[in-house]
Amino acid sequence: MKQKFYKYQGTGNDFVMIDNRQQNFDKNNAKLVADLCDRRFGIGGDGLILLENHNEYDFKMVYYNADGNESTMCGNGGRCLVAFAKQLGVISNKAVFEAIDGLHHAEIDGDIVRLQMQDVPVIDKKENHVFLDTGSPHHVQFEDAISDFDIKTKGAAIRYGAPYNEEGSNVNFVKKISNNAFRLRTYERGVEDETLSCGTGATAVAIAMHALNETKSHEIDLKVEGGELKVSFDVEDGIYKNVWLIGSANFVFEGEI
């Protein structure tokens, strides 16, 4: 049977989207997912996302990395899925959906999607980096020579090294641009390379920069390789709440396989 697919990107983080409300996608076939995400032999994408029915909320998100394995939350993927749900007529301008890390509220206005992320209660400040979980695990460290830095090699060494080892972490290299703006480049676990943007990574950097007193702002601009994201939050007793990831999410093309 033919399978319809849609391609979306959010600040250059790109995804194959499949409407799986009829449950006709072969969900446990990691090779199929990896083949579809392959940039030379497949459609190409940093990940693949299924939109599924939910009996209480607007829809359910199932996320796979480009390596074919189901993974933890994808912030840009969540934003793209909201745009996809709107294209399918599943929602109008607001959504509540369930992902692997819990419920997410979202709003869409033109191509701008605002996605509420989970609260972040724990920020682990180490000597030369910060580790936190924003739905996915993130290592955040400063890198002044960010333009010339070998993200793939250096990111992989951290991702596979102690204390992360096989389970791994996404790795973000950050440079301060101003009091409320930071540039970041991200090595993504499961893609095993740099991606042009990572939404949970941008969220992690914004929160880490605030926790390190690098900014006092609660609304932070993040320059990523594929564009710009914004992250806003409140802080109560050291817990980051009401966290929103904001940026563009765009349809690219559709087809049948």
Ligand SMILES: N[C@@H](CCC[C@H](N)C(=O)O)C(=O)O
């Ligand atoms: N691109 C994502 C992060 C996707 C998950 C990540 N690769 C992992 O396995 O932890 C984002 O936009 O958040």
